[in-house]
Amino acid sequence: MKCILFVFGIIALLLCATVQAVDKSACSQPHEIGPCRKADPKFFYNSEKKACEDFLYGGCKGNDNRFDTKEECEKTCL
Structure with missing residues (x-):
């Protein structure tokens, strides 16, 4: 049982690391206003x-x- 919990813990850590890497890739993209005209502060x-x-x-x-x-x-990109 402890072994199964350990394996799930490792999998969860790997998934978190993958999600952070994907999110950080957005930081290198240029900002895009988009074609619509809402003017939403971001x-x-x-x-x-x-x-x-x-x-x-x-x-x-x-x-x-x-x-x-x-x-x-800042949390995502710095």
Whole structure:
């Protein structure tokens, strides 16, 4: 029983590491406003400045380099 729990623990750690790596890939994408015109305040990671900056998201399409808060952006990308 302990062995099974240990195996599940290792699998969970590997899944967490994979999810973090995927999320961090968004940080290297350019920010995209998208074609719609909603003007929703969001944040993106500027890889040249190594900082999270605000922008107005159009509300549709775009890419994954878009965060609801500056804290979420910094937690993911820094």
